[in-house]
Amino acid sequence: xxxxxxFVADIRLPGMLECALVTSPYPRARILEVNREAxxxxxxxxxxxxxxxxxxxxxxLTHGIxxxxxxxxxxxxxxxxxxxxxVAVVVAEDRYVAEDAVELxxxxxxxxxxxxxxxxxxxxxxxxxxxxxxxxxxxxxxFTWNDVDDDFESAPERLSHRVRWGRSSTVPIETFGVxxxxxxxxxxxxxxxxxxxxxxxEQIATALRIPHSNVRVHYDVDVGGSYGVKRGLKxxxxxxxxxxxxxxxxxxxxxxLENMIGGDAHGPDxxxxxxxxxxxxxxxxxxxxxxxxxxxxxxxRSVLQLGKPIGAITGxxxxxxxxxxxxxxxxxxxxxxxxxxxxQAPTNFALEATMDRVAAATGMDRLEVRRHNYIQSHEFxxxxxxxTEYDSGDYETVHQKLLDRADWxxxxxxxxxxxxxxxxxxxxxxxxxxxxxxxxxxxxxLNPHNDTTTWMESCFVKVDHDGCVTTSIATxxxxxxHETLMxxxxxxxxxxxxxxxxxxxxxxLTALPGNTPVASRMAIMMGGAAAGAARQIRDTVIAIGAHDxxxxxDEVEYANGDVVxxxxxxxxxxxxxxxxxxxxxxxxxxxxFQPGLQAHFVYQVPKGERLPAADGTVQMYPCYAFEAHLxxxxxxxxxxxxxxxxYYVGHDCGTIINPGVVRGMLIGGIAHGIGAxxxxxxxxxxxxxxxxxxxxxxxxxxxxxxxxxxxxxxxTPSPLTSHGQKxxxxxxxxGAPAAIASAVNDALGPLGLRCERLPIRLTxxxxxxxxxxxxxxxxxxxxxxx
Amino acid sequence: xxxxxxxxxxNAADVRLHVNGEEHVVPVQPRVTLLDCLRDHLGMTxxxxxxxxxxxxxxxxxxxxxxxxxxxxxxPMAEGYSxxxxxxxxxxxxxxxxxxxxxxxxxxxxxxxxxxxMLVAAAGLLARNADPSxxxxxxxLSANLCRCTGYVQIVEAVRLAADRLQQRKPAP
Numbered sequence: 001x002x003x004x005x006x007f008v009a010d011i012r013l014p015g016m017l018e019c020a021l022v023t024s025p026y027p028r029a030r031i032l033e034v035n036r037e038a039x040x041x042x043x044x045x046x047x048x049x050x051x052x053x054x055x056x057x058x059x060x061l062t063h064g065i066x067x068x069x070x071x072x073x074x075x076x077x078x079x080x081x082x083x084x085x086x087v088a089v090v091v092a093e094d095r096y097v098a099e100d101a102v103e104l105x106x107x108x109x110x111x112x113x114x115x116x117x118x119x120x121x122x123x124x125x126x127x128x129x130x131x132x133x134x135x136x137x138x139x140x141x142x143f144t145w146n147d148v149d150d151d152f153e154s155a156p157e158r159l160s161h162r163v164r165w166g167r168s169s170t171v172p173i174e175t176f177g178v179x180x181x182x183x184x185x186x187x188x189x190x191x192x193x194x195x196x197x198x199x200x201x202e203q204i205a206t207a208l209r210i211p212h213s214n215v216r217v218h219y220d221v222d223v224g225g226s227y228g229v230k231r232g233l234k235x236x237x238x239x240x241x242x243x244x245x246x247x248x249x250x251x252x253x254x255x256x257l258e259n260m261i262g263g264d265a266h267g268p269d270x271x272x273x274x275x276x277x278x279x280x281x282x283x284x285x286x287x288x289x290x291x292x293x294x295x296x297x298x299x300x301r302s303v304l305q306l307g308k309p310i311g312a313i314t315g316x317x318x319x320x321x322x323x324x325x326x327x328x329x330x331x332x333x334x335x336x337x338x339x340x341x342x343x344q345a346p347t348n349f350a351l352e353a354t355m356d357r358v359a360a361a362t363g364m365d366r367l368e369v370r371r372h373n374y375i376q377s378h379e380f381x382x383x384x385x386x387x388t389e390y391d392s393g394d395y396e397t398v399h400q401k402l403l404d405r406a407d408w409x410x411x412x413x414x415x416x417x418x419x420x421x422x423x424x425x426x427x428x429x430x431x432x433x434x435x436x437x438x439x440x441x442x443x444x445x446l447n448p449h450n451d452t453t454t455w456m457e458s459c460f461v462k463v464d465h466d467g468c469v470t471t472s473i474a475t476x477x478x479x480x481x482h483e484t485l486m487x488x489x490x491x492x493x494x495x496x497x498x499x500x501x502x503x504x505x506x507x508x509l510t511a512l513p514g515n516t517p518v519a520s521r522m523a524i525m526m527g528g529a530a531a532g533a534a535r536q537i538r539d540t541v542i543a544i545g546a547h548d549x550x551x552x553x554d555e556v557e558y559a560n561g562d563v564v565x566x567x568x569x570x571x572x573x574x575x576x577x578x579x580x581x582x583x584x585x586x587x588x589x590x591x592x593f594q595p596g597l598q599a600h601f602v603y604q605v606p607k608g609e610r611l612p613a614a615d616g617t618v619q620m621y622p623c624y625a626f627e628a629h630l631x632x633x634x635x636x637x638x639x640x641x642x643x644x645x646x647y648y649v650g651h652d653c654g655t656i657i658n659p660g661v662v663r664g665m666l667i668g669g670i671a672h673g674i675g676a677x678x679x680x681x682x683x684x685x686x687x688x689x690x691x692x693x694x695x696x697x698x699x700x701x702x703x704x705x706x707x708x709x710x711x712x713x714x715x716t717p718s719p720l721t722s723h724g725q726k727x728x729x730x731x732x733x734x735g736a737p738a739a740i741a742s743a744v745n746d747a748l749g750p751l752g753l754r755c756e757r758l759p760i761r762l763t764x765x766x767x768x769x770x771x772x773x774x775x776x777x778x779x780x781x782x783x784x785x786x
Numbered sequence: 787x788x789x790x791x792x793x794x795x796x797n798a799a800d801v802r803l804h805v806n807g808e809e810h811v812v813p814v815q816p817r818v819t820l821l822d823c824l825r826d827h828l829g830m831t832x833x834x835x836x837x838x839x840x841x842x843x844x845x846x847x848x849x850x851x852x853x854x855x856x857x858x859x860x861x862p863m864a865e866g867y868s869x870x871x872x873x874x875x876x877x878x879x880x881x882x883x884x885x886x887x888x889x890x891x892x893x894x895x896x897x898x899x900x901x902x903x904m905l906v907a908a909a910g911l912l913a914r915n916a917d918p919s920x921x922x923x924x925x926x927l928s929a930n931l932c933r934c935t936g937y938v939q940i941v942e943a944v945r946l947a948a949d950r951l952q953q954r955k956p957a958p
Contacts, residue, residue: 001882001886001889001890001895001898001901001902001905002832002872002873002875002876002882002886003830003831003832003833003871003872003873003902004832005831005832005898005899007831007834007899009825009831009834009835010825010831094826096815096817096818170933171933172897172899172933173834173836173842173844173897173899173900173931173932173933174834174836174844174897174899175836222897222898222899223897224834224897224898224899225896225897225899225933225934227933255838256836256837256838256839478897479895479896479897479898479934480896481896660892660893660939661893663893663939664893664896664934664935664936664939667935667936667937667938667939668896668932668933668934668935668936669936670936671933671935671936671937672933694837694839694841695836695837695839695841695842695931696839696841700931700933701936702927702928702929702930702931702937703923703924703925703927703928703930703937703940703941704924704925704928706936706937706938708920708938708941709936709938732936
């Protein structure tokens with residue numbers, strides 16, 4: 001705010017060198033030779049490293065899935081597998097010189113035929129992205145829960161449809177960057193990165209073949225947004241290797257081109273084929289979902305991102321049986337990374353598009369169909385067919401509050417008034433869940449050899465001898481206000497003003513175990529860890545006070561740091577007196593107590609004790625927040641431009657720790673969702689060349705694209721968490737794309753048109769409207785009143 | 787690897803830049819952008835790089851009060867102008883600019899990366915228009931991208947700042 005942030009680009013270490021990347025211009029090519037001579041000779045250049053040299057020194061990077069035959073290195077070795085893949089790195093005195101040298105690196109390629117279309121990639125005669133695997137289908141599994149065939153057989157109505165979720169991502173304004181510095185005296189590799197990734201330091205150490213405690217990742221770096229995507233493993237291994245080799249700190253700061261094309265930070269790219277069996281009154285009996293994901297050349301977290309939605313595969317609805325087929329296929333495109341929601345947003349879009357279809361087929365109102373299907377508030381905890389139990393909810397109430405807030409009849413009247421003026425106009429609806437809290441369950445679900453369940457977060461709290469409270473957290477922060485969260489929860493438990501609590505970020509050597517802010521987990525997990533540690537402090541304070549007054553612990557009360565004998569307010573020990581006893585007067589401490597006043601708490605995720613069953617039934621995340629979206633959109637019938645005029649959202653994330661933070665998350669998520677629905681896509685041509693590399697061809701929402709979002713809150717606390725809180729970090733994004741699609745389809749309905757794919761592109765919509773105009777289903781432009 | 791002695795940059799020439807009320811003389815190559823000059827040569831890292839092609843607004847600074855993209859200007863081109871960066875908004879070290887206070891109070895920043903650009907653009911707006919409508923605020927900030935907030939709290943912060951400035955004006 002005052003320009004004093006400390007992002008990776010602001011870090012200045014003496015002697016630090018900068019990197020620039022040599023990238024492949026081909027989507028698939030054998031790398032014949034990397035000629036580095038001219039580049040190395042340029043003054044200011046320190047090193048030019050090729051993939052062949054690096055691969056001999058490092059272990060391949062880990063994916064989320066065990067697939068033999070995919071060797072993933074920071075630099076391509078024998079073969080380039082997508083346009084923009086990193087082939088060599090130049091290290092120089094500054095970025096300007098490094099980029100000059102990039103142009104002097106001479107790489108000879110033998111171009112090969114690429115595979116670009118995901119369905120073509122599944123054909124037996126397709127080029128194979130990773131020849132050692134033998135196929136492009138790197139994961140395929142069908143899960144069946146309850147009697148799907150029977151339910152389809154006996155249901156009075158069935159329908160099938162296909163929807164597509166285009167390849168987009170969260171594209172933070174700050175690109176990924178990492179600095180590595182090696183101290184041979186202590187044999188310690190220091191890393192500062194714009195990072196949001198569990199097990200980051202472990203994976204760097206494994207790749208560099210050094211002990212884990214020889215790597216120290218610093219978490220006190222400001223991260224300029226991530227929303228899932230800043231994993232930076234290949235970047236960090238590259239600079240870690242270079243720093244150790246060159247004896248100088250090395251920084252890699254992606255420029256926007258490197259980020260968009262070569263950063264391996266694209267999101268899900270899915271085709272959903274859905275069959276639904278339902279009653280004539282719109283109640284859904286059963287679903288068959290085939291989710292086909294194009295993960296690009298390197299799968300990253302993509303397979304796990306197909307698995308996580310199993311935990312909310314039926315949405316907020318009472319659906320009896322499900323078959324879910326998850327297929328992950330490689331093509332010669334940029335690799336995929338975890339994106340906000342870890343696959344839930346595309347899945348919610350597919351579910352909600354299906355519900356709108358059921359409404360159309362039965363002639364029922366779309367909102368009434370949801371009401372017929374909602375899990376009722378008295379049914380919680382509610383176990384869905386895939387084995388996950390939803391903790392709490394009151395969907396019907398949120399739904400009604402939303403309609404009241406939006407003043408449904410006048411909203412419809414405003415839509416109709418727009419139509420009367422000649423515009424196309426539509427109201428959309430989506431009711432979806434935000435699974436929160438995280439869980440390791442998708443790991444063993446999709447990788448049976450990976451029998452892991454531990455998924456924790458930690459907090460260390462100390463009260464120093466001056467009575468000041470400091471807490472240390474084991475995570476980087478990318479805008480989620482962790483400091484506020486910790487100070488609020490600890491302040492609540494200790495009865496101290498949050499502003500008086502100092503929050504610091506540990507590094508990976510001093511940190512307690514943690515899993516970073518993924519999976520909408522920090523309010524639950526760090527909140528729970530903070531509450532656990534703070535309660536221990538409080539219990540210790542009570543014990544010290546009671547012992548010093550020679551009464552029992554159950555005879556005193558804790559009053560904002562002071563300990564008072566119940567009914568005898570003059571008998572009291574103040575916070576400062578107790579602090580003095582703890583730090584200086586051991587003779588007054590209860591026997592057996594440790595000196596000082598500090599606590600740590602390592603918190604395992606609630607309901608995270610069991611491995612998945614053989615049939616794939618699994619408790620995925622513990623807590624389920626709910627949101628219902630109601631946008632009003634207007635479409636210009638000549639240009640096809642979609643404008644979101646009004647936006648209402650009902651939101652229930654349990655107990656809210658900080659209202660401003662939750663509001664910011666929700667509106668920010670809605671903005672991401674509007675971008676995914678209307679603007680953003682990483683497109684490729686049929687030869688595998690990316691058509692999108694800059695922010696000019698990847699338009700993101702501006703102030704003119706996001707209306708003044710109206711929020712109505714509701715609270716059904718979670719019975720599982722320290723204060724009833726659920727997550728909110730993915731809120732808005734979970735339902736906005738589905739709601740915008742629903743609104744556009746409501747607007748196009750009178751023309752008999754429907755959009756089945758996101759993003760809904762301006763040019764395509766314009767062309768379809770022009771065709772409708774020519775065929776007479778749309779009034780001619782000159783007849784429209786504006 | 788033997789480290790090399792840096793070669794003196796024979797292509798650099800002195801550029802005279804007037805930034806936040808102070809004169810600086812710095813030798814840079816003519817191809818160095820104003821953004822990189824501010825950040826790497828003058829140590830003012832508040833202005834951020836988001837795209838380096840003028841699309842995102844994270845690099846917004848003012849030249850003679852007008853919001854411009856520092857990534858699209860070469861440092862020598864900025865000679866002769868009065869340059870304002872986010873570091874120059876505070877009246878002094880112990881006081882925040884009313885916009886900075888308002889951003890804080892309205893929770894108008896999350897990761898903080900777009901914030902300097904937003905503040906500089908918003909400061910330009912309030913200097914031209916002391917009573918902007920919501921639509922005018924949105925228009926003035928329409929060239930600054932934010933991925934965290936969805937803009938609503940940013941717009942509220944700017945309006946809050948405008949209100950506060952009105953209140954601080956002496957009565958006529």
